[in-house]
Amino acid sequence: MHNYQLHSKQKSPISSLSAVFVMPLLMMASCGQAAVPPFTQYSEYAVCAANADDAADVKWATYLKSHFQKRATDKDCVIAAKAADGSQLQVNVDLDPKMSTDYAVERDEQHLTLRARTTEAMLWLQYQFMAAASEQDRRFTTDDLPASVLSCTRDTAGSFAFEYRGIYSPSNTNADLMPILGTHNVDFDWGLWGHNLRKVFTDGIPQEAYAMVGAKRDESQFCFSSEKLYKAYEAYVIDQYGDGNNDEIVRFAVMPNDNSTVCQCPACRAAGNTATSATPAVTKMVERLARRFPKHQFFTSSYTTTAAPPKHRLPDNVGVLVSTLALPLQTKMDGSTAEQRKFEATMKSWKSASKHIYVWDYMRNFDDYITPYPCLEHIKARLQYFKKMGVDGVFYNGSGYDYASFDDVQTYVVAQLMLNPDADITQLVRHYYGKAYPVTAPIYADYYLSLEDKAQKATLNPYSGIGEAAHTYLDGAALDAFWHKLDGGKGKAVDTERRNINEMLTALAFTRLELLRLKPTAPSAATKGELLSLLSAHTAFKDLANYRESFGEVDEYINEWRTSSPWLANNSNKLRGATLTSTTKLDPEYADLSVLTDGKAGFASDYHTGWLLNSAPQVVFVVPQGKLSGNSTLRLTFLQAPQWHIFAPSLVEVWQGGKLAGKAVPVAKDGRNEVKVVASGLSGSAPVEIRINKAERSGRATIAVDEIEGL
Numbered sequence: 001m002h003n004y005q006l007h008s009k010q011k012s013p014i015s016s017l018s019a020v021f022v023m024p025l026l027m028m029a030s031c032g033q034a035a036v037p038p039f040t041q042y043s044e045y046a047v048c049a050a051n052a053d054d055a056a057d058v059k060w061a062t063y064l065k066s067h068f069q070k071r072a073t074d075k076d077c078v079i080a081a082k083a084a085d086g087s088q089l090q091v092n093v094d095l096d097p098k099m100s101t102d103y104a105v106e107r108d109e110q111h112l113t114l115r116a117r118t119t120e121a122m123l124w125l126q127y128q129f130m131a132a133a134s135e136q137d138r139r140f141t142t143d144d145l146p147a148s149v150l151s152c153t154r155d156t157a158g159s160f161a162f163e164y165r166g167i168y169s170p171s172n173t174n175a176d177l178m179p180i181l182g183t184h185n186v187d188f189d190w191g192l193w194g195h196n197l198r199k200v201f202t203d204g205i206p207q208e209a210y211a212m213v214g215a216k217r218d219e220s221q222f223c224f225s226s227e228k229l230y231k232a233y234e235a236y237v238i239d240q241y242g243d244g245n246n247d248e249i250v251r252f253a254v255m256p257n258d259n260s261t262v263c264q265c266p267a268c269r270a271a272g273n274t275a276t277s278a279t280p281a282v283t284k285m286v287e288r289l290a291r292r293f294p295k296h297q298f299f300t301s302s303y304t305t306t307a308a309p310p311k312h313r314l315p316d317n318v319g320v321l322v323s324t325l326a327l328p329l330q331t332k333m334d335g336s337t338a339e340q341r342k343f344e345a346t347m348k349s350w351k352s353a354s355k356h357i358y359v360w361d362y363m364r365n366f367d368d369y370i371t372p373y374p375c376l377e378h379i380k381a382r383l384q385y386f387k388k389m390g391v392d393g394v395f396y397n398g399s400g401y402d403y404a405s406f407d408d409v410q411t412y413v414v415a416q417l418m419l420n421p422d423a424d425i426t427q428l429v430r431h432y433y434g435k436a437y438p439v440t441a442p443i444y445a446d447y448y449l450s451l452e453d454k455a456q457k458a459t460l461n462p463y464s465g466i467g468e469a470a471h472t473y474l475d476g477a478a479l480d481a482f483w484h485k486l487d488g489g490k491g492k493a494v495d496t497e498r499r500n501i502n503e504m505l506t507a508l509a510f511t512r513l514e515l516l517r518l519k520p521t522a523p524s525a526a527t528k529g530e531l532l533s534l535l536s537a538h539t540a541f542k543d544l545a546n547y548r549e550s551f552g553e554v555d556e557y558i559n560e561w562r563t564s565s566p567w568l569a570n571n572s573n574k575l576r577g578a579t580l581t582s583t584t585k586l587d588p589e590y591a592d593l594s595v596l597t598d599g600k601a602g603f604a605s606d607y608h609t610g611w612l613l614n615s616a617p618q619v620v621f622v623v624p625q626g627k628l629s630g631n632s633t634l635r636l637t638f639l640q641a642p643q644w645h646i647f648a649p650s651l652v653e654v655w656q657g658g659k660l661a662g663k664a665v666p667v668a669k670d671g672r673n674e675v676k677v678v679a680s681g682l683s684g685s686a687p688v689e690i691r692i693n694k695a696e697r698s699g700r701a702t703i704a705v706d707e708i709e710g711l
Helices: 055-070 119-136 227-241 266-271 279-292 338-351 376-388 407-419 425-436 441-455 466-472 476-492 495-516 525-540 554-563
Strands: 044-049 088-095 103-107 111-116 156-158 164-168 190-192 210-213 216-222 251-253 297-302 318-323 356-362 393-397 612-614 618-623 630-640 651-656 659-664 671-682 688-693 703-710
Touching: 044 055, 055 088, 055 119, 088 119, 103 119, 111 119, 164 407, 190 227, 227 279, 266 279, 279 297, 279 318, 297 356, 318 338, 338 356, 356 376, 376 393, 376 407, 376 425, 376 441, 393 407, 407 425, 425 441, 441 476, 466 495, 476 495, 495 525, 495 554, 525 554, 618 703, 630 688, 651 671, 671 688, 688 703
Parallel strands: 044 088, 088 111, 164 393, 190 251, 251 297, 297 318, 318 356, 356 393
Antiparallel strands: 103 111, 103 156, 210 216, 612 703, 618 688, 630 671, 630 703, 651 659, 651 688, 659 671
């Protein structure tokens, strides 16, 4: 779409933008500045280099003239010649590396000067001007550009709050638009990102590169003392990106795989590895790469086995990515909680070891991308918090390339907040929708902002089911009202707006179905059929194939609805509606025992709704007296889902009065598993205990139990 010959062509440019924030971005101005005419008053725009003898100024002025002119219906209104005519606005372009701020706009009645310290800031600033001008002067079309946050009608200056501003979301996958929005994306601007170390090997991974645990190689983890691993990484950097001597600096991550395994080979032990910490060996390799490629940047992580920082200062081209997964997503970020104090201690220790501190933060519910997740006020509070702690880069982990409702407005607002964490969210949301959705803007903005308002006091969970949303910010009636208003308003929408409306209406059929699963009674066949038919239209949208991070195909979800029903037939279930208790300590989020006797089945594809989870070696449920007597058969349903570390139990027993009345050994298969236990000689005058033993296996294992029925 755009020709960025003036911008770095390298996939991974390191921004030199200052991390010092000077002035809020949203149309701030010097006090008492006289008003200037609107852009509509000018018949011509004369785009000129601030210094005709400065090659950079000339090049950027030429760039602005060319792209501004391409967007004009009247090409002659953008010229390069200065004139004394009062109807002309002279636009001066000045690239000044000696500026104390990243950008500045200087404005009077006849002149507009766009000044920037770096090429990255200059590109962003020029498109801010073009978008701002087009909002008044209809001779220009900028429908493909994000809404501007600078009016360019007043003197303004500022610096970007963070040097790296990554967003991993479907609305931030256009390489042309990223520099215009002021964002980065790890798939475009890192040489190697995250837990992808195996990519450095082109002809298979040698055994010597794997971690040594006990006397065996463990292929789930790497040995960071391995010479073959280092040589493969070195060759990868050279082959793919060069040594950095052409001034095209690239970021690389050096991280262990995402598990708790630590190499215990003699070399790693000599480096300082312990059974739980891989920091010494990982640090040694990172420093070796940093010395070999001093022009590039290398990042380790503060996460699981590398959570602890090294005890010495790292080279200046070594940084760290600090995960915030253990930092609850809240709007009150004042260091008052134990989690926040622990995070601050982690940040302080890493700041003593590393010059560059980047934060890996989260902006999605990874178990449900589609249900609205109003996190902007939370992110704003966190960015202000991170800024105070001296963080100089932020990466927001979103839904990647999968559709998420309201992703476009959230990506836009998060991008602005990473430039200025003090920006006004309400103003940004309405500004975005006003440009991107001219027909339905009020419908979108009013509903989304109402979600943000309801969610402000909630702690958002990045791995949660529909129940948490419904108990905090998501009102089913309000969602239905929004859906119908949007459906009614789409008739006048065209092109991208109409397509986006149709995709949201289709996607939200998933959330509406999820809300139905919370209801005690089944919906009508017509309601169920209508929503499933609507959701089945997801195939018209290439990014709407999955509803969560993993194991979440929309087609499988639809199939589960069509082949099973959450609402079981009552039949002669003696325990339907019974109030069970437990002598086991239950997790607060899984303490509602009514899910065991409510007559509703949980889906095999979702452990959140309808299932009770517990990780104790044994969980005990107590059936009140009078519910079971004589010879009774109990039917229990368990989930087997190894991908979530959920396994059917090893043994189910029924006890009464200290005596074993019956037992059964489940035969597990993936999905839902029914187990019948025949209990003999039960007395109706005493309670009955159901004892469930966790599966016997190494590592993490959880029990998920659904219905307990008395047949």
